[in-house]
Ligand SMILES: C=CC1=C(C)c2cc3[nH]c(cc4nc(cc5[nH]c(cc1n2)c(C)c5CCC(=O)O)C(CCC(=O)O)=C4C)c(C)c3C=C
């Protein structure tokens with residue numbers, strides 16, 4: 001499936017047939033509570049042709065009964081997102097055209113073949129949210145990306161070769177998109193589901209063009225990362241905002257952005273289900289250490305740039321452990337961070353170091369739980385299943401298990417569908433929203449001053465070349481991820 005995959009068979013929603021819309025938003029619908037509840041504020045909904053009615057009885061919709069709630073207001077209800085915020089009353093009254101809902105899944109993307117590896121790495125390292133250079137040195141970004149991607153390509157290619165010659169990410173994301181579309185349909189919200197990968201196909205630009213040509217009238221942006229990081233969701237949203245703001249049509253499209261969803265009970269429950277099931281594969285399940293391994297980020301992201309990733313990750317683990325405890329599962333657990341790249345300090349403790357310590361301390365059974373991503377990918381299939389497993393077994397661990405990524409787990413996809421449904425009413429035009437994530441892009445700089453830009457690139461390349469040829473830098477980027 002590509003970005004357009006679900007675009008042809010979309011039945012549109014007729015606003016006039018639905019109970020819609022004049023909302024007094026007094027809380028964000030992108031606010032996820034663990035206790036199954038939607039924080040829909042007091043909505044004043046106006047049924048077409050009917051008088052206004054306040055639907056405070058719907059303030060606490062139970063996620064496990066959305067159809068009933070939709071039915072409450074007649075044919076459909078605000079929770080399926082036909083609310084026309086921010087239209088004025090006059091617009092709302094005369095607004096009878098059809099609503100075409102889109103859902104845009106944000107993901108990282110991965111090389112599909114070994115030939116793609118170096119250009120994929122270039123795209124990744126050229127992202128100012130991945131290598132965060134001080135403003136003055138931003139002109140070094142692309143030359144640095146070129147050098148680092150070439151340096152790292154050999155090691156990365158070996159890893160991708162060991163998992164079949166490419167990343168499974170596109171295939172899995174396609175499957176998740178199709179499953180989400182079916183689930184939304186089952187919940188009476190026909191929608192196109194698009195995919196925007198940050199560093200490989202289908203790129204964000206491709207998805208945006210498809211959304212435009214399909215005439216989508218309301219969009220929910222759903223990152224496939226449970227926790228927010230500047231380097232993942234933040235980067236994708238910034239890229240999206242840059243594209244939408246420069247387009248006349250897209251800049252007016254009402255968009256709801258879900259920033260993170262790790263607190264959702266549906267997600268927590270799905271993770272606990274997987275862990276509970278996997279524990280049963282051990283001889284003595286209660287003696288197994290549950291070992292959460294999250295993708296790391298450089299420490300400066302959290303300390304200097306205020307990335308909420310670490311906090312959200314820790315809260316996420318607490319919620320999963322609370323859920324397990326409520327089921328009578330009281331195993332010990334640890335959280336560590338994997339996949340560091342380059343010469344800087346990353347979030348600690350490091351997965352490889354903790355595994356060795358645990359083995360040496362006499363932990364015999366260990367269940368690895370990848371927790372920052374919802375698909376299998378290079379870092380589960382190669383890094384955890386091969387490198388970390390070997391390291392743990394060599395350090396004294398005797399029984400090793402790994403929880404699979406959520407993928408298309410039914411309860412998880414159903415919860416994502418609920419998240420979309422809840423977020424839809426809060427959609428507003430991107431041109432109206434402001435974001436601190438936006439910074440001026442290199443392409444804008446190039447348009448303003450092409451000669452100056454070319455000079456910077458030249459000087460930057462030279463400096464970067466000298467800097468990067470230092471032995472410390474070379475080994476840091478070539479080094480295995482562990
Ligand atoms: C929440 C998940 C992720 C965070 C946070 C993240 C930050 C981050 N990553 C790099 C560098 C690399 N990441 C690579 C692959 C990769 N990263 C994630 C997720 C997060 N990254 C995924 C799902 C993948 C795998 C994609 C796939 O093909 O399956 C890679 C390439 C692989 C390799 O060479 O190791 C690099 C490099 C940085 C620098 C960073 C934060 C600043």
Ligand SMILES: [Fe+2]
Nearest residue numbers: 108295296339
């Ligand atoms: Fe990464």
